[in-house]
Amino acid sequence: DQQVKQNSPSLSVQEGRISILNCDYTNSMFDYFLWYKKYPAEGPTFLISISSIKDKNEDGRFTVFLNKSAKHLSLHIVPSQPGDSAVYFCAASSQTGANNLFFGTGTRLTVIP
Amino acid sequence: DAGITQSPRHKVTETGTPVTLRCHQTENHRYMYWYRQDPGHGLRLIHYSYGVKDTDKGEVSDGYSVSRSKTEDFLLTLESATSSQTSVYFCAITQGSNEQYFGPGTRLTVT
Numbered sequence: 001d002q003q004v005k006q007n008s009p010s011l012s013v014q015e016g017r018i019s020i021l022n023c024d025y026t027n028s029m030f031d032y033f034l035w036y037k038k039y040p041a042e043g044p045t046f047l048i049s050i051s052s053i054k055d056k057n058e059d060g061r062f063t064v065f066l067n068k069s070a071k072h073l074s075l076h077i078v079p080s081q082p083g084d085s086a087v088y089f090c091a092a093s094s095q096t097g098a099n100n101l102f103f104g105t106g107t108r109l110t111v112i113p
Numbered sequence: 114d115a116g117i118t119q120s121p122r123h124k125v126t127e128t129g130t131p132v133t134l135r136c137h138q139t140e141n142h143r144y145m146y147w148y149r150q151d152p153g154h155g156l157r158l159i160h161y162s163y164g165v166k167d168t169d170k171g172e173v174s175d176g177y178s179v180s181r182s183k184t185e186d187f188l189l190t191l192e193s194a195t196s197s198q199t200s201v202y203f204c205a206i207t208q209g210s211n212e213q214y215f216g217p218g219t220r221l222t223v224t
Contacts, residue, residue: 043215
C-alpha cells in the first residue's frame with residue numbers, strides 16, 4: 001500500500017510562472033519529508049527537505065510547505081525555468097530507526113519556454 | 114557529489130541466472146541502501162546496511178540478498194533472476210540528517 005502519494009503524474013507550466021507539485025502521505029509516524037529531482041538516465045538528486053516541526057522551508061527558488069493536519073506537502077518552484085523540467089519525487093521518513101525513505105510515484109514537470 | 118559509483122551501468126541477463134550489482138562509495142558513509150525504480154511505483158527499498166556485515170530487509174526484499182564486507186562496498190545479488198526483476202536499481206547513502214544521495218543507477222533487463 002502506497003504510503004506516499006503523488007496524484008498528478010504530470011504538470012506543464014510556462015517559463016517564469018509558478019510550479020506547484022503536491023504530495024500526500026498516510027503514515028502519521030513520518031516526521032521528515034524530502035523532494036528529489038530526477039533527470040533521465042541519472043540518479044535522483046536531493047532538492048529540499050522539511051522536518052515536521054516546521055511548516056515551511058525555503059531554498060532559493062524552491063519552497064516546501066507542510067500541512068501536518070492534512071498530511072500534505074507541496075513544492076513550489078518560482079520562477080520556473082526550462083532546466084527544471086524533470087520528474088519530481090516526494091519522500092518521507094521517520095527519524096527513528098534507519099531513516100528509510102518511502103517515495104511517491106513521481107510527477108513529471110515540463111516547463112515550456 | 115557523494116562519491117557513489119555503481120557497476121555495471123547496464124546489464125542484460127537471462128531468466129534463472131545469478132546477477133550481482135555493486136555499489137561503491139569513497140566517503141566512509143555508514144548507511145547504504147538499494148532501491149529499485151519501476152513505473153507506477155516510484156522508488157522502493159530492497160535492502161539497507163547500517164554497517165559492515167549489518168544489513169536488513171526493506172519493502173521489496175524477496176528474491177534479493179545483500180552483503181557488505183567492507184564499508185565502501187554494498188553488493189546486491191539476484192540469486193536466480195526473473196523477468197519481474199527487470200528494473201533500474203539505485204544505490205544510496207545517507208549524508209546529513211535524513212538526506213539520501215543516490216548513485217547513477219544500473220539498468221537491468223532479464224529476458
